[in-house]
Amino acid sequence: MDDVHSRISQLAPPEGYIQVDSKVHGVIVYAPQPDSNNTDQAKSYACPNCGANIAYDVAEGGIACEYCGYVAPVKGTQVGKGADEFEFTLETLSQSTRGWGTQRQVLQCASCGAQLSIPHGVLTATCPFCASNQVNVTSSPEESLRPRFLVPFKISKQQTRQISKEWLGKGWYHPNELAASTFMQRLTGVYLPFWTFDTQVNADWRAEVGYEKTTRHYNSSTKSWETRTKIVWRWETGQIHQNIDDFLVIGSHPNHISHRILNQLLPFQMNGLVAYQPEYLAGLQAMAYETTLTQAWESAKRAIREGAKKACYQDIPTSHVRNFSMTADFADETWRYILLPVYLATYRFEEKVYQMMVNGQTGKIAGQKPVAWWKIWLAIGGMLSPGLILGLIGLPMLLLAGSGVIVAGLGILLFILGIVLSIILYNKARQSEAK
Amino acid sequence: MAEQLPQTEIIKESQSLWQTGRQPAGCNHCRRTFLILPFFIGKTCPLCRMGQIESQPIRLRPAEPEKLLPFAIDPSQLQAIYTNFISGVWIKPEDFNLAKLLRKTTPIFWPLWLVDSDIKGRWQMEAGFDYKVESSKEVYVSGQWRSIQKIEPRIRWEPRLGEIESHVDNVAVPALEEHQNRQKMTGAYPTEKSQNFDPQFLGDALFEVPDLPPESAWPLAKPIVDRSAGVICQKAAGAQHNRNFALKAQYQNLNWTQFYLPMYATTYKDDDGQPQILIVNGQTGKITGPRLASRKRGLKIAVTIAAVAGGFFILAILGLLLSMLIPVAAPVAGVLGFFGLLIGLAAIVPAVWPGQWNRKQDGPRITTRGQD
Incomplete structure (x- = not known):
């Protein structure tokens, strides 16, 4: 049998399969070929016609060359809410694919410390968070998981200029020169990291519930009938079920991006999720996550359990509750790491830094505005x-x-x-x- | 069929096999064939109890069995097993007693084929990989949240396919037509305790001869051999489970040997004089077979009780008649009538119970095969 392995290994694997390690001599094993999108092969984006740099164009919905007009659609698949979800396996982090699948680098802003993924070859950039031009190249964070899905930009830069101009011009107590400023020119499309979580929550509660009971009695001293309300307490139990779908947690650190402003941009339409293709990122910035999966899930759990607690209280027919206790049992927990499109502009006005954001999918705007x-x-x-x-x-x-x-x-x-x-x-x- | 299967031979009744002094014989009623010691000639067949064992030629592969699982249950242990089995029946047939069961007990080895084969072909399966996920339980008590971590095992199914050029050894496959039923009756055997064939393990036991020769057993054996190949492929894929295994292969160098498992057969006669066969696993002591109650004895008991009830009724009638002269006799007559009624009702129980009990005895039984 010594030459068995070499003899049968000469057979070609079936289409779509690759040969994997076999733990038994004499047996060849083929497994499905991993999705080619998940490989770490670097890609560079140059126009096949004129050789100029090409980038993702929102209006064209694909890679476009601004010099010769070359356009190539992105072969992205719209997956919407059906996008794969991942379980909390004990080996999730170690198993997860690393890297970005394209020739990008992580730059660390020397001023605010934000980590930005930018196209290869760009060594300096204006940090969209602090408007600083001083950035240093660092290596990618070790625990970077690959984003599998993203919502592409639907709002063009042109549109954001109009939106932000209108927004800056609103309000009487802002500086008059704000409306006429050119800050909106600085809006940069950035893919921001988000975690989404799905789970079923089965909560059992137990509490002493008080029911108001009104009685009438005769007061002999005042010689009149009086009404008295007392609370009758009794132990009650109940159950609620919640289906949590796409609970969003921001993957960036609040020091680098205002969660308050970002939350005002919500919601994003998850139906617009597409399978990750590096082409979507061409010429744009993308931010790697800073909040790890575990940290994000802990944060989500805190919010979800509070939501379950609120739902339990709503399940109780009266407002008199004491000795409340509950158990929230989480089941079928899954997560996704996605990128969502946001236009960011950080501008300085009278030596103060302000942030402005536009939802790259819906055009919703929020941010800081200087006050006169x-x-x-x-x-x-x-x-x-x-x-x-x-x-x-x-x-x-x-x-x-x-x-x-x-x-x-x-x-x-x-x-x-x-x-x-x-x-x-x-x-x-x-x-x-x-x- | 590309596979080359070994052929059986006719063994003459005068031949002695395996240097054990055993000779070919068969039951003239159920047509089962055995290898027996000469003293068994003329005795009743232990598996049908309706025919006699007679010398006759048989079809068999003359090669000595490869393996054998010796008896672990001895006759003294059988006593306890039978006692326990009998004690569950309230109204037993007369023949269903410990002494008779012990006397009629016959040790038998029943056969399986052990197949070795080279396998070369293509396979595919869904390979199951064990993994664990972390889940949470959040407990809120006294205004504080507490998290309890849960680890849950899961199986991830992934397609795998490939080539196999391997060998399977000692795959046990049926050698009797009634294999499935026999296996149900005996239950599982600790086959890891099996020994190489050695006449010292045999005692007086009969050998039941395979009635499925390799050429007939192969269609049954193939899926079992495939399953063994499936386990090899599963291991190769590093998986812990497999499902929907499919194999397109050539089977070469098939080697068929015999493997024998121990059992005891005993019998008792039911109300109608029909023999009921009980089987005891010679390794585990598991006993199976119909455990019938006696309807006839139940009726006899019922009639006896009814007669007693009738006596009470007669006394009650007499008491009633007497009460016309002595009024105090009336309540006594009432009491006697009441007791008569109670005893009469009790008579229903032994009359009905055996039938009800016997209806529940629908487990596997030794196939009764008559003459053609």
Whole structure:
């Protein structure tokens, strides 16, 4: 049998299969060939016509050359919500494919530390998070999992300029020059990393539930019938079932990208998910995840269990609950690592850094906007002054002539109203600048 | 069929095989054939109990068996096994007793074929790989969340195919037509305890002769050989499970040898005088066979009880008549009538129970084969 292996190994593997290690002598084993999309073969994007750099073009929905007009559609498959999901196997991380499958590098911003995946050959770039031009090339993080699916950009850069111009022009308390600024030119398409989680949650709760019971009794001291309400407590149990579908967790660190702003861009339409093809990333930036799968899942679990707890409380027919306990049993947990399209612009205004984001799929916009504080203080002054003036008139009248109660009272009322409105305006203005 | 199968030979009744002094014989009723020691000639067939064992030529491969599983249960252990078996029946046939079962016990070796084969061909299967997933249970008590980690085993099924050029050894395949039924009756054997054939393990035991020669057994053997090949391919793929295994192969250098398993056969007669065969696994002691109750004895008991009830009724009637003269006799008559009724009702139980019990005895039985 010594030459058996060599003899039968000369046979060609069937189409779509490759030979894999056999643990028994005399037996040849073929396994399905891994999806070619998952290989780590590097790709470079040069125009086959003119040799210029080509990039993904949103309007064309494919790779396009801006010099000679060459267009090649991306052979991506729309998978939508049916995109493969992965279980939490104990060997998930070690088994997961590493790398990006194309010639890209991870650059680390020396200013804010954000990690960016950028096309090969680009050694410097403007960091979209802090607008810094100083970046250093570093190696890819060791635990990088390959993104298997992404939602391609549907909004073109041209459209984002219009959207952001309108958005920047909105609001009276922002600097007038903001609407006329060219910050929107800096919007950069970035694929941001997200984790999605699916799970079934079966929760059992147990609590003492209080039911209000109204009784009437005769009070002999007051010689009248009185109504008394007391709470009758009894132990109750219940069950709820929740089907969690595509629970999103941001894969970037909050120091690098504002989760508050990013959350305002939600939702993304998961029906638009396509199988990952490096062509989608050509000429664009893509950010590697910084929150690991375990960290993201822990964060998702915290939110999901709180949601289950809320649902359990809603299951209870009254608002009187004590000694509440519950068990949330998670089943069929799966995850996906996906990239979602976002346009980012980080701009400096009066030495302060502001972030603006546009949902690359839906065009929804959110971000920080500088505030012209002199307008805010003027408005606050305007809101407080009527009350203050009436108070100043009414108070001497009250002290000297014993009249003017109405004027002073109205003044105080307007002053309080002014304070409330001022606080609201102040908070709104601060939120506009908040990260 | 490309496979070359060994042919059986006619062994004359005068021949002695395997240097054990055993000679060919057969039952003149059920046509089962045996290799027996000469003293067994003229005795009742242990597997049908309806015919006699007579010297006759048989078809057999004369080669000595390759392996044999010796008896591990001795007659003293049989006593306990039978006692336990009998004790479950309330109204037994007269013949269904320990002494008779022991007396009629016959040790028998029954056959399997052991097949060795070279296999060359193409295979495909769904290979199952064990893996574990982490799941969670979140517990909320006294305002605090606590996470409990759960590890759940799963199987991942993946297609695999390939080529095999290998050899399977000692694949046990049926050698009797009634193999499946016999296996159901005896249950599993610890085949890892099997020994190379050695006359010292035989005692007085009969050898039941295969009635499925290799040429007839091959269609049954092939799927079993394929399953063994499936296990080899599964190992080659590094999988822990396989399903939907398919093999297109050539089987060469087939080698058929005999393998014998031990059992005891005993019998008792039911109400109708029909023999009921019981089988005991000679290794594990598992006993199987119809455990019938006696309807006739049940009816006899019922009639006896009914007669007693009738006596009470007569006394009750007499008491009633007497009460016309002595009124105090009336309640006594009532009590007697009540007891008569109770005893009469009790008579139904032995009349009905054996039939009900026997209906449940529908397990596997030794096939009764009559003369052609």
